[in-house]
Amino acid sequence: MVLKRPTQKEVAQRAGVSQAVVSQVLNDRPSVIRVTRETRERVLAAMRDLGYVPNAAAQRLAGGRNRLLGVFTYEPVFPTSTRDFYYPFLEGIEEAAAALDHDLLLHTRPAGPDGERRIYHNGGNRLRLADGTLLLGFLDDARREELGRLLDEGHPVVFIGRRDLPGHPLPFVGADYAGATAQAARALLAQGPRRVLYVGAPHQHESSVDRERGYLEVIRAHGLEERVIRPEDLGGETVRELLAQGWRSLLLENDRLARRWIDLAHALGCEAPRDYTFAVLGDPLDGPELPQEWAYFHIPRREMGRRAVAMLVDLLSGKQPESVVLPCTWRPGPSIGQAAERSG
Structure with missing residues (x-):
């Protein structure tokens, strides 16, 4: 089951304010509505608690989806060179997304001072800008904990590569x-x-x-x-x-x-x-x-990317796809x- 993303109305209810006040906090422009610092902080806290992210990408379609798929990698630099090991995955992702009439949102925020790329930044989760996300890269304990939090929030995820995440069902497309x-x-x-x-x-x-x-x-x-x-x-x-x-x-x-x-x-x-x-x-x-x-x-990196996109689209459609392991070629x-x- 794919959980509906939090709405502005739910943020307003949690913060104990009107939707107009939430809109003013989001827009941060001069208005007839005056918002105190305390109220602003309460609204921002409600957004963080609910995992709310304003949809700046496109208008919602009737089903509440943007047909927008995110791509996030834990590698220090987002793979853009054909010499990068991860690049064929991206080629497959792009091909399948186009074939299934979805756009891609590449999360290219650079790594922090410690060399780590993270899902959560300053309390926010930018992955929720997309309907669901494809993830790549090595998982250490801290990253597994972060990924578990993401799944607990109900964000649809498919990992490219087999990953074990005890206590959380994590669909993946792996290689044998x-x-x-x-x-x-x-x-x-x-x-x-x-x-x-x-x-x-x-x-x-x-x-x-x-x-x-x-x-x-x-x-x-x-x-x-x-x-x-x-x-x-x-x-x-x-x-x-x-x-x-x-x-x-x-x-x-x-x-x-x-x-x-x-x-x-x-x-x-x-x-x-x-x-x-x-x-x-x-x-x-x-x-x-x-x-x-x-x-x-x-x-089969390119095919893994293609299959991961198809799996994520199925997940967003309410299906429960099973993980797949593809054969390698000797x-x-x-x-x-x-x-x-x-x-x-």
């Missing part, structure tokens, strides 16, 4: 990172190695959790030894020891970790695929393409070729 990682692990094992190393971040992000789960499922199904290395532990001596111990097939969570491993291994005189093999678990974080010889899987490359079987 676990299945894609499992496919990459099987592709490495098909080349003959019995030791496959996973290099990835701790469990602070759902996509990291899913990738590591896919690795562990395959390794355990084959009865093999599992080994996980965190980015902070990845140094030259660690790479030397791992190669010496026979860990010569790798699943690397992203291209940054892949380049780091390659540089460290190169300093030791080791090259792929002669001395080790690897696959990258996703598209590049920092550019449009990965080197042609790298094996990786492609994340892109094999020479980097998964046979690793050298030597221990030194």
Whole structure:
């Protein structure tokens, strides 16, 4: 059920004033109606309590909707470059919104002095300017709390990417990172190695959790030894020891970790695929393409954006859409070729 946005009348009732007084506070222009400072503060407090935002975008349609969808990302800078990892999501969002006859409101307010972008600013919630909002980006505990507050207020939200928010139903469109990682692990094992190393971040992000789960499922199904290395532990001596111990097939969570491993291994005189093999678990974080010889899987970012828009429109229509997980596409490359079987 989609909750109706608060009205000016409800603000007036909560503040104990007339709608004319609320209008005067909103317009903040000279008028025959004099509003004391105390009354103004009471009206502003009522607006904050109800989550009221004046509709400055367009006149309401008969159903009480603007056909206006918001887009908010927790990234420090709103993604506008084609080289940004999040840009294909926006392309899909724009395409679907146009096809479904909706406009977009991009919340591009820059991050604050602490580098954080927030939903709530000075007690207000600008996301309510739109009928509903698509969200992207990493969620830490503070952001999850903020998102929970938004859902409690009844604002329709769809997240792009799987996100866990205990106590709150949060519809999302995600990618099957676990299945894609499992496919990459099987592709490495098909080349003959019995030791496959996973290099990835701790469990602070759902996509990291899913990738590591896919690795562990395959390794355990084959009865093999599992080994996980965190980015902070990845140094030259660690790479030397791992190669010496026979860990010569790798699943690397992203291209940054892949380049780091390659540089460290190169300093030791080791090259792929002669001395080790690897696959990258996703598209590049920092550019449009990965080197042609790298094996990786492609994340359906554009389609995720499209599906998220359709899901949000369904939600606004009173439907209860189920979350969706889309398959990734495996892109094999020479980097998964046979690793050298030597221990030194």
